[in-house]
Amino acid sequence: AIQFLRPYATPCGLPLCMEMQTASAAASTALLPRGRWVPWPLPTWASPPSQPSAASSAGSSERRPRTPSPAALKRAALCCLVGGSLPWSSEAISKTIDAPHQDALWTFLEYDMGLDPGSTIEIDMYNDRPANNTYVMVLTHEQWVDWRRVEPTTLPGSGADASGGGLNSYLVSYWRGTLKHHLKARFKVVAPTKDRYHIGILNAQQQTLKLHGTLSMVNPGGHELPLQEELIPNVLFVTSGLFLLSCLIYVCYIFFFMRRRDRTGMHYVMASALFLKGVVLLCWLGDCWMVVKYGTASSWSQVGWQLLEKVQTILELMMFLLIALGWKFLRADLNRTEVRFACGISLISFYLGVFEVACTTQSTCGSYQLSRYILHSLCYLVVIVAMNFNMQLVYQQIAEAPASLDSGKLYRKYHAYKGFRWIFLAFIIAPTVELFLKVTVMPWDAHWLYVLVQQLRTWAIYISIIVTFSALPHPSPLRVFDLTRDVALSDDEADEDVPEGVLEDGEPLAE
Numbered sequence: 001a002i003q004f005l006r007p008y009a010t011p012c013g014l015p016l017c018m019e020m021q022t023a024s025a026a027a028s029t030a031l032l033p034r035g036r037w038v039p040w041p042l043p044t045w046a047s048p049p050s051q052p053s054a055a056s057s058a059g060s061s062e063r064r065p066r067t068p069s070p071a072a073l074k075r076a077a078l079c080c081l082v083g084g085s086l087p088w089s090s091e092a093i094s095k096t097i098d099a100p101h102q103d104a105l106w107t108f109l110e111y112d113m114g115l116d117p118g119s120t121i122e123i124d125m126y127n128d129r130p131a132n133n134t135y136v137m138v139l140t141h142e143q144w145v146d147w148r149r150v151e152p153t154t155l156p157g158s159g160a161d162a163s164g165g166g167l168n169s170y171l172v173s174y175w176r177g178t179l180k181h182h183l184k185a186r187f188k189v190v191a192p193t194k195d196r197y198h199i200g201i202l203n204a205q206q207q208t209l210k211l212h213g214t215l216s217m218v219n220p221g222g223h224e225l226p227l228q229e230e231l232i233p234n235v236l237f238v239t240s241g242l243f244l245l246s247c248l249i250y251v252c253y254i255f256f257f258m259r260r261r262d263r264t265g266m267h268y269v270m271a272s273a274l275f276l277k278g279v280v281l282l283c284w285l286g287d288c289w290m291v292v293k294y295g296t297a298s299s300w301s302q303v304g305w306q307l308l309e310k311v312q313t314i315l316e317l318m319m320f321l322l323i324a325l326g327w328k329f330l331r332a333d334l335n336r337t338e339v340r341f342a343c344g345i346s347l348i349s350f351y352l353g354v355f356e357v358a359c360t361t362q363s364t365c366g367s368y369q370l371s372r373y374i375l376h377s378l379c380y381l382v383v384i385v386a387m388n389f390n391m392q393l394v395y396q397q398i399a400e401a402p403a404s405l406d407s408g409k410l411y412r413k414y415h416a417y418k419g420f421r422w423i424f425l426a427f428i429i430a431p432t433v434e435l436f437l438k439v440t441v442m443p444w445d446a447h448w449l450y451v452l453v454q455q456l457r458t459w460a461i462y463i464s465i466i467v468t469f470s471a472l473p474h475p476s477p478l479r480v481f482d483l484t485r486d487v488a489l490s491d492d493e494a495d496e497d498v499p500e501g502v503l504e505d506g507e508p509l510a511e
Contacts, residue, residue: 094224094296097125099211103203109215110199112141114227114445118220119189121199123177125213130180133204138175141196141444146172171202194227196444224292231448233292236285239455243278246459247271250466262474264328270466273319276312277458283308303357310353314346317379320427321345323420323465324386329472330394330413345379383424391417412475419468423461430457 097109115121123136177183179201189197197217203209218224225232250271254263283305290301321342327334334342349372356368394414401407434457438450 094216094218094294095214097211097213097215099209101129101208101210103206103208105203105206107201107203107209107211108198109136109201110197110217112228113197113199113217114194115189115197115217116194116219116227117189117191120186120216120218121175121189122186122216123183123199123213125179125183125211125215127179127181128210128212129208131203131205131207131209132180134179134207134209135173135202135204136177136179136183136185137171137173137200137202139172139198139200140174140191141198143172143174144198176202194445224294225288227445228447229288232451233285233288235448235452235455236281236288239452239459240278240281240285242455242459243274243281243462246463247274247278250274253470259474264473266322266328266469269315269319269322270462270469273312273315274462276308276315277462280305280309280312281455306357307354310350310357313376314349314353317349317376318342318346319465320383320424321379321386323469324383324390324424326386326390329416329469330390341382345375349375380428387417387421387424391421409475412471416468416472416475420465423464423468427461430461 095110099107121138125136127134174197175187177185199215199217201209201211219227223230254267254271258267283301287301287305290296290298322334323329325334325338352368352372352375356365356372359365359368391414394410394417398407398410398414401410434450434453437453442449
C-alpha cells in the first residue's frame with residue numbers, strides 16, 4: 001500500500017504524453033450552483049512544505065517541494081485501508097466548489113470519476129487570489145498512476161539560487177486550462193473507451209489561492225452517476241427488499257410459531273437489526289435517486305442516511321455483544337458493569353459517528369473514522385473473551401451434569417455458541433477479503449458488485465445468527481437424551497409390576 005501511494009505523494013512528476021489544450025472563456029453557458037461541496041485536497045503529507053527561494057521575474061516567491069517522510073506514507077496507507085472497507089455514498093457529478101485559502105501543489109476537484117466517450121465536462125472556476133502558473137487539469141487514471149515513474153523537475157531560477165525556479169508546469173494532461181482570475185470551459189470527452197478521470201488544480205508556484213465555482217460532468221444520455229455507480233440503485237433496491245422481507249418473515253415466526261415463553265428481548269434485537277439495515281439501504285437508495293435526477297444530493301439526505309447507518313452499526317455491535325454475554329440465552333439479566341460498558345460503547349460510537357458525518361476536511365474525517373474503528377475493535381475483543389468464557393462455562397456444566405434431558409438442552413446451547421464463534425470470525429475477516437477482491441479481481445467499473453457482495457454478506461451473517469439461536473433460550477434436548485426418558489419410564493413401569501414384598505426374581509422377601 002505504501003508503494004502504491006507513493007505517486008500520490010509526489011503529484012508534480014507528470015510524464016509528457018499529450019498536447020495541451022487551452023480553455024475558451026465563452027465556450028459554455030452559465031452553470032447553476034447545485035448543493036454544497038466540501039473540498040477534497042490532498043492530505044497534508046501530499047502537499048509538502050516548501051522553503052523560500054529567490055524571487056521570480058513576477059516578484060512572487062517560489063517554493064520547492066520536498067519528499068514526504070515514510071511515516072507520513074504509512075499513515076496515509078492506513079487511512080486508505082480503513083476507508084476502503086466503508087460503504088460509499090453516492091457521488092454527485094455536479095458540484096458547487098468553495099475551497100478555503102490554500103497553497104497546496106495539487107488540489108483535487110473531482111477524484112476517480114468514470115466517464116463514457118462523449119461525456120460533457122463543464123468548468124466555471126474563479127480565483128479570488130490571482131496567481132500565475134495555475135492550471136485546471138483533467139487527467140486519466142493511467143496518467144495519474146504514471147506520476148511515480150517521473151522525477152519532479154524544476155525550472156532554473158534567478159539570482160543566487162539558480163535551481164529554485166519553481167515546478168515545471170509543462171506536464172501531461174488530457175485537458176488543461178489556465179486559471180488566473182476566471183476559467184470557463186465546456187468540452188466533450190473524446191476517447192476510444194470508457195475511463196476514469198481526475199480533475200484538479202495544479203498550483204506550480206504554490207501560491208495562496210481562493211477558489212470557488214461550479215463543476216459538472218454528465219455521461220451521454222444525461223446520466224448523472226459515475227460509471228462505477230450506475231447499477232448501485234438497482235443493487236440497493238434488491239438488497240433493501242431482501243432485508244425487509246427477511247425481517248417480516250422473522251417477525252411472523254416470532255409471533256405465530258414461537259411459544260410465548262420462548263420470546264425474548266434478544267429475538268427483538270435481531271429483528272430490529274434486519275429492519276434497520278433495510279431502512280438504511282432505502283435511504284441510501286433515495287440519495288442515489290436524487291443524484292440521478294438532479295445531479296447532486298441535498299445535504300439533509302446525505303447526512304440523514306449516514307447518521308442512520310451509524311446507528312445501525314451500533315445496533316449490530318450491541319447484538320454481537322449481548323449474544324456473547326449470554327443475555328436471555330444463558331441468563332436473564334446482565335450485571336451493572338456489563339450494562340454500563342454496553343451503554344458507554346454505544347454513546348461514544350454515536351458521538352464519533354456524528355462528528356464523522358459532520359466533518360469538513362479529509363484529515364478530520366479520517367481521525368474520527370480511525371477512532372471509531374479502534375473503539376469497535378475493543379468491543380470485538382470483549383465479544384471474543386465473553387463468548388469463549390460462556391462456552392467454557394456451559395461445557396463445564398455438561399461435564400458435571402448426569403445424563404438427563406437438562407444435559408441435552410445444555411448441549412444445544414453449547415452447539416449454538418460454537419456456531420456463533422464461526423459466524424463472528426466470518427464477520428471479522430469478511431471486510432478484508434472483500435477489499436482484497438475489489439482491488440485484485442473486480443474491474444474498476446464494478447463498484448456495484450462490491451456493494452452487492454457487502455450487503456449479501458451482511459444478510460447471510462444476520463440470517464445465520466437467527467437460525468443458530470432460533471431454538472434458544474428453551475431448546476429441545478438432543479434426540480440421544482430421549483433414551484434416558486424412555487429408560488426411566490421403563491424402570492418405573494417395571495417397579496410398579498413387581499408385587500409388594502416380592503423380589504424381582506420372584507422370591508419372597510425374608511422376614
